[in-house]
Amino acid sequence: MESLNLESMKNSFKTVVDKREKILKEPKTLELEKKVQKIRKKSIKYNDKLIEMAKESFTRNGIDFFYADDDDKAIDILDEILSNLDWDKLIAKSKSNTLREIGFNEYFTKKGFDIVDTDLGDRILQLKEVDNLPSHPTGPACHLNRYDIADIVNNSLNTNISAEPSEIMECVKEDVFNRLSNAKIGVSGANSIAAEDGSIILIHNEGNISLVSMMNLHIVVAGIDKLVETIEDGLAISKLETIYATGSLLTSYINIISGPSKTADIEKKLLKNMYGPERVVLILVDNGRKKIMESIPSSLECIGCGSCILTCPVYGSIGNEFGYKNYLGGRGVAMANYIENSKISFDCGLFKCTLCKQCTVSCPLDIPTFDLIEKTRKTAQKENHSPKNQKKILENIKNNGSPYNL
Numbered sequence: 001m002e003s004l005n006l007e008s009m010k011n012s013f014k015t016v017v018d019k020r021e022k023i024l025k026e027p028k029t030l031e032l033e034k035k036v037q038k039i040r041k042k043s044i045k046y047n048d049k050l051i052e053m054a055k056e057s058f059t060r061n062g063i064d065f066f067y068a069d070d071d072d073k074a075i076d077i078l079d080e081i082l083s084n085l086d087w088d089k090l091i092a093k094s095k096s097n098t099l100r101e102i103g104f105n106e107y108f109t110k111k112g113f114d115i116v117d118t119d120l121g122d123r124i125l126q127l128k129e130v131d132n133l134p135s136h137p138t139g140p141a142c143h144l145n146r147y148d149i150a151d152i153v154n155n156s157l158n159t160n161i162s163a164e165p166s167e168i169m170e171c172v173k174e175d176v177f178n179r180l181s182n183a184k185i186g187v188s189g190a191n192s193i194a195a196e197d198g199s200i201i202l203i204h205n206e207g208n209i210s211l212v213s214m215m216n217l218h219i220v221v222a223g224i225d226k227l228v229e230t231i232e233d234g235l236a237i238s239k240l241e242t243i244y245a246t247g248s249l250l251t252s253y254i255n256i257i258s259g260p261s262k263t264a265d266i267e268k269k270l271l272k273n274m275y276g277p278e279r280v281v282l283i284l285v286d287n288g289r290k291k292i293m294e295s296i297p298s299s300l301e302c303i304g305c306g307s308c309i310l311t312c313p314v315y316g317s318i319g320n321e322f323g324y325k326n327y328l329g330g331r332g333v334a335m336a337n338y339i340e341n342s343k344i345s346f347d348c349g350l351f352k353c354t355l356c357k358q359c360t361v362s363c364p365l366d367i368p369t370f371d372l373i374e375k376t377r378k379t380a381q382k383e384n385h386s387p388k389n390q391k392k393i394l395e396n397i398k399n400n401g402s403p404y405n406l
């Protein structure tokens with residue numbers, strides 16, 4: 001990441017760290033942390049059971065349930081659904097790590113779909129076209145300052161706005177609304193999936209997810225690690241995530257979706273598609289997560305607050321080059337080994353981590369990222385992916401009994 005972008009990112013991180021300082025020490029927050037730790041541990045431990053439970057409850061609620069072993073299968077399911085529609089090839093999308101992981105935008109853009117990201121930060125990155133990795137899970141464009149953003153918007157939308165934040169926001173909002181005027185397809189991720197209730201929990205500040213979830217068809221794509229037992233569990237996670245990610249107590253919106261839009265207000269006859277979608281689809285994606293659950297299960301306890309990267313010295317020095325796709329920082333680097341392979345994990349910065357444990361200290365779930373990194377390094381070394389100097393040092397020890405070139 002360029003030094004000016006790093007500077008903007010670190011300023012944004014400092015704002016969050018300062019804002020949340022007091023609230024993190026409050027007894028209520030500490031209590032919530034303990035509660036969420038238990039919820040996440042249980043959810044990962046009994047994940048298989050939750051998948052079965054979800055299949056039953058979502059089907060009962062009238063939500064189409066699909067399971068994808070890997071990214072190809074997830075794309076196939078989406079392709080099957082989207083290619084058979086007789087609507088404009090226009091998709092309103094909201095933030096989702098899983099959609100980026102499976103290459104949703106790339107695949108369906110090639111198939112002629114116009115995919116419009118509705119989250120302001122994501123939309124700015126989408127308009128940027130190149131070098132557009134996010135730098136924080138809830139503030140994807142926080143490495144860009146207002147002048148960079150105004151330039152991106154002007155170049156892409158052929159406008160002439162100033163670098164005034166409200167002017168930028170209005171301009172992007174108007175463009176998104178214009179583009180989506182005929183959209184009937186909404187695609188999103190999920191913050192939690194409540195298996196017992198058959199509900200999808202989504203949190204947001206902008207109101208964009210409400211927009212996406214009101215299209216005729218709403219497709220939710222989420223990793224199996226998003227499963228929890230109940231809506232209450234999902235809400236506890238959402239509250240803690242908000243506190244750690246933003247320093248606020250709650251987001252402006254919490255959407256809980258438990259079925260398509262319906263009414264029985266005329267002679268108790270059931271009619272679908274009143275204001276919201278006539279069809280809701282949930283696609284749960286494994287894509288290496290079961291393997292992660294067997295090897296480094298704690299990495300999947302993550303609630304996506306991004307706290308680990310705020311204090312990571314490596315992330316602070318090189319930014320989002322340290323991470324795997326949307327999975328930023330050391331945890332993402334370790335996960336890359338299981339979602340892809342040890343070569344990708346190596347390329348994402350496996351040996352850049354200092355093992356300082358700052359990420360664990362900042363994590364509300366105490367996820368031992370340093371430990372995950374060490375485990376992954378062992379695998380990478382066995383598969384011959386380690387820094388050249390390290391290999392030389394090992395050879396020296398073997399041949400000379402010393403790390404030095406004697």
Ligand code: SF4
Binds near residue numbers: 308313314330355358
């Ligand atoms: S242990 Fe590694 S990933 Fe964690 S904060 Fe330190 S350098 Fe970053």
